[in-house]
Amino acid sequence: MxxxxxxxxxxxxxxxxxxxxxxxxxxxxxxxxxxxxxxxxxxxxxxxxxxxxxxxxxxxxxxxxxxxxxxxxxxxxxxxxxxxxxxxxxxxxxxxxxxxxxxxxxxxxxxDLSHLHIWRRELVDGQAYPQAAAQVGEYLAQVLFHTSDFYQHPHEKKAAVSRFINPELCQITEDLFFTDPYRDHERNRFDTALRPTVEALWRDAALKRAVAALKHRFLANAEALLHGDIHSGSIFVGPTTLKVIDAEFGFYGPIGFDIGTVLGNLLLNFCGLPGLLAPRDAAAARDNRLQDITALWHAFSVRFSALIEVYGRDPALVESGYAEQFLKHVWQDTLGYAGTELIRRAIGFSHVADLANIVEPQARHACQRHAVELGKTLILTASDIPDAAALLARVRQSGA
Amino acid sequence: MxxxxxxxxxxxxxxxxxxxxxxxxxxxxxxxxxxxxxxxxxxxxxxxxxxxxxxxxxxxxxxxxxxxxxxxxxxxxxxxxxxxxxxxxxxxxxxxxxxxxxxxxxxxxxxDLSHLHIWRRELVDGQAYPQAAAQVGEYLAQVLFHTSDFYQHPHEKKAAVSRFINPELCQITEDLFFTDPYRDHERNRFDTALRPTVEALWRDAALKRAVAALKHRFLANAEALLHGDIHSGSIFVGPTTLKVIDAEFGFYGPIGFDIGTVLGNLLLNFCGLPGLLAPRDAAAARDNRLQDITALWHAFSVRFSALIEVYGRDPALVESGYAEQFLKHVWQDTLGYAGTELIRRAIGFSHVADLANIVEPQARHACQRHAVELGKTLILTASDIPDAAALLARVRQSGA
Known part of the structure; x- marks a missing residue:
């Protein structure tokens, strides 16, 4: 050694x-x-x-x-x-x-992936990669299905859960996603102009209960071997290629966390675009983001269902109709976790260029507020958002 | 060594x-x-x-x-x-x-616990231990709270999850509770008279989807260090004392599984009593079982909430109102897991004296059918049974 x-x-x-x-x-x-x-x-x-x-x-x-x-x-x-x-x-x-x-x-x-580009930088620049969202959906469906109880033998899965116990990196997520932003904590970072918005989070008991449930599932629900940190900065894209990197947060957790993290980053970009690009470009890029969201969930859910249908091995879990039922639970989790990503990237410890690169303070604050409000909406009204179409409607409403 | x-x-x-x-x-x-x-x-x-x-x-x-x-x-x-x-x-x-x-x-x-008695034998004989159910509730609240995310530091809990990975014993539960009874499997054991009842299980797609969800949570949700096999045969009782034994199925799993196993065994006794005792004694013992059920959930939920209130350590999970929300999820799981215990003990591999000791075949079959039907009701209508009072009403209805 x-x-x-x-x-x-x-x-x-x-x-x-x-x-x-x-x-x-x-x-x-x-x-x-x-x-x-x-x-x-x-x-x-x-x-x-x-x-x-x-x-x-x-x-x-x-x-x-x-x-x-x-x-x-x-x-x-x-x-x-x-x-x-x-x-x-x-x-x-x-x-x-x-x-x-x-x-x-x-x-x-x-x-080496020098021939590709970090997706976040492209998103911030308004560059569209129309195939990227579906490729991430494909990646998530494949890796999450094959490490889930639908496919992995229970003995193998339990051994793998143990091998991927990741306390310190998980704690970063536990603290930064689910704990700090919802109380006055020194790690939070936001301009004074955001203080009323942030203090409203700290007082919102219903929101904090919903976030507690998301944190609890993050702590307890070992559904599949997650990437654990799959934001647009850990994804390389090219015209036809997409590669995921940076998996040090990998552990067995709730499937909706990975999908929600990607979705949250698409929505962060959606929120930031009016501050990043000229109005017409921003509007076009926003339409692309909404298409990305639809493509991401569609690619993930269609492939995940098909994999269960063809390769599912657990005799009870392959029961006809159960995949659909489980995907509803994953969708609900996805919305909630996307909401926590929106909030923590706007006012927590670790910010994203989609918002932080907006030079003009008032525009930046407006976009950050939008991210926080959209995050709250997703967390609090997830059960009223049954599918991607309903989500797009909410996002469009929120963009007022 | x-x-x-x-x-x-x-x-x-x-x-x-x-x-x-x-x-x-x-x-x-x-x-x-x-x-x-x-x-x-x-x-x-x-x-x-x-x-x-x-x-x-x-x-x-x-x-x-x-x-x-x-x-x-x-x-x-x-x-x-x-x-x-x-x-x-x-x-x-x-x-x-x-x-x-x-x-x-x-x-x-x-x-040595020779001064005490196995609870199942006492239940089969119609002997009441009015304090026992509340004592089990107290045990479950204490051990499940202190090994849950409400109390255990995430680092300690993750290490403990790994230490209590228990693949072979869990597989027994995975197979015998959730898989075998819902399909034609050689390990199932039932008299020919029960075949129509059993075949109806095998054809019941809605039931099998609900059981798949319960199995999935058993496989994935590491909520606390369960006993894992807490039926009335692994509990010793005396007039004032109760001791739990036989924890080889211990692992981190869904809290509702332990509570549901105890509840299921009380209900199995309820179903078996008319075949075990003379009518008047059976009726009195049934009333005691219904009181036990109320006492079990009451003792568990009141203590679990109080422990969170006083000793809860996770800053997000102790949010006011979250304990109540989580206990609703535990109650739903409890009903479902109790249902699977009722079914598997009536027609699966491992039977219980509460039903198997009924000598007269027709009476035994009637009680076994009752257990299966009550199990189905709990699994399929859990979301319509909000509390213990509603459960008692369902159980009384089922006793026709």
Whole structure:
């Protein structure tokens, strides 16, 4: 077993030569540290032509954006690699390829995706990738079905639940999604102009009860091996391709959490567009987001049902009609979790460019308020929103 | 570490002398094997006066009532001992005391309870223990609250979920409660007279969907450290005392499963009484069962709510009103799981004396049919049964 040490650029190049599975390892010469995330070192390993060939990603033993005062387990690197490997088994076309990983070094070598773009940046720029939402839906259906009780043998699933116990990363979600935004907490971040909106959250008992139920299901319901952090910043897109990265939050949780996180990020973009683009472009991009939402749920639910129909193995759960019943529960969860993502990204610890990049403060605040109000609506009225069409109607109403 | 070997009576005495925590170990001289369960050797260790002083319980590596063809993990002995130790931490007055356990030998020494009686036998004989139902409610509230997300820190709970992963014993429940009774399976056992009733189950698509949902929650929802098999045969009662034993099915599962199992056994007794006792005695005993049901839920729900109020630690889950909302979900689950217990004990693999002891076949069949029909009602109409009073009304209606 290797012993943990933080990689320098030289270490990263050496490691990529050894484990990068490139045919000409000696041509790898430069490592650019590009980690813009909060938790890791990320090196692009370039060859003598300057071409990026593989990625070396190493977990740091603390939260990078906060510093060494917030320690964080290195075991997340193992969980990330193992989650990606499981997901690649069931949806290789949309899961970043892990070429090598080492749990003790907390390091992973993965395929280079420089030819693709981070979806969030494209969404913020108003660039449409009309196939992306359906591709994410396909990814979620494949990976969540194949790790659910519909497919996995109960013995295998229980062993996997244990292997993917992820306390520290889950706690980040437990705190940042479900706890902090609903009370006065030092980690919340919002401009003074938002204070009345935020204080209304803190006083809203019905909302807090509904969020408690969502948190409880996040804590207790081990429905499938989630990605756990599938926002538009952990998705690479190209004209025909989509790849999911960054699975260190992987654990067995409620299926609606993953779908809700993606949905929430599409809605965050919807809320931010009027502050990001000129009116006509914003309106067109908003229409695209609404189409994305429909495509996401349609692709997920149609594929998930079809997989149960064809490959479902649990003799009780494959009962005709149960898939549909279960998907109603997933849809309800999806709406609720999307709502929590909208709220926490607008006023919590971790913001998104879709809102934060809006330069003009009044416009930014209006978009942030919209995100909070839409989030509340989804959480509180989920049971009155039976399907994607009803959701679009609510979203359009909210856009006043 | 000791190596596993099956204990003889002599081994059991020797072990009790060593680990029984009795002040006069040399007086222990005789071991009576009394295991009437399906899975274990159970020795009563008597002293020179013939007094039973401690119990030595050893897991066998196969299902005893089937034989060596059905192997079963010895790890269940560790899980049983550890579950009982956790439960004793929170409800010592109603949990059998574990004096010693050894995982490798799959053996446990526990306190002797010869002064008490198995509750099922008393229920079958029409003996009332008016305090028992409330005591079980107290036990369930204490052990389930203290191992739930309301109380346990998420890190501790996740570690405990992993430690109590119990695949083989859970599979017995998954198969015998939720799968076999709803299709033609060789493990089902029922007289030919019951066949029309049973075949109606196999054809009832709505029922099978509802049972699929219950099974899915049993598989996925890790709400608390359940006893996992708390029927009236795993409860000892006395005039003022109640002790729960036999926790080898312990795992993190849905809270309503434990409560529903107890409730289901009270209802099985209710269904069987007209076949077991003379009409007037049966009617009186039935009234007692209905009172037991009210007392069970009342004791559980009042204590569980009070514990959340006073000791709840999760800042989101202690939100005012959420406990009540969660208890509604638990009540719904309780009704459903009670329904599955009624059905599987009437026509599945493992029967109960409350029905099986009815000598006259026609009377037995009538009571078994009643159990099946009542089980169906609970599973299918749970959402129309808001509280214990409504349940009693349904049960009285069903007793026609």
């Amino acid at each position: 290797s012993l943990y040490r933080t990689f320098s650029a030289v270490d990263a190049v050496e490691y990529a030569r050894q484990f990068g599975a490139v045919p000409d390892p000696h041509t790898l010469v430069v490592a650019d540290e590009i980690g813009d995330g909060n938790l890791n070192l990320v090196f692009k390993i370039r060859d003598t032509q300057g071409v990026s060939r593989v990625i070396v990603k190493q977990a740091l033993p603390y939260v990078r954006c906060v510093g060494e005062s917030w320690p964080l387990t290195l075991d997340r690197a193992r969980i990330e690699a193992e989650t990606l490997l499981v997901h690649a088994q069931y949806c290789p076309q949309h899961t970043v390829k892990v070429l090598h990983h080492d749990a003790a070094l907390a390091v992973m070598v993965q395929e | 000791s190596l596993y070997r099956t204990f003889s009576a002599v081994d059991a005495v020797e072990y009790a002398r060593q680990f029984g925590a009795v002040p006069d170990p040399h007086t222990l001289v005789v071991a009576d094997e009394i295991g009437d369960g399906n899975l274990n050797l159970v020795f009563k260790i008597r002293d020179t006066q013939g007094v039973s002083r401690v119990i030595v319980k050893q897991a066998l590596p196969y299902v005893r009532c089937v034989g060596e063809s059905w192997p079963l993990t010895l790890d269940r002995a560790r899980i049983e001992a550890e579950t009982l130790l956790v439960h004793a931490q929170y409800c010592p007055q109603h949990t059998v005391k574990v004096l010693h356990h050894d995982a490798a030998l799959a053996v446990m020494v526990q306190e």
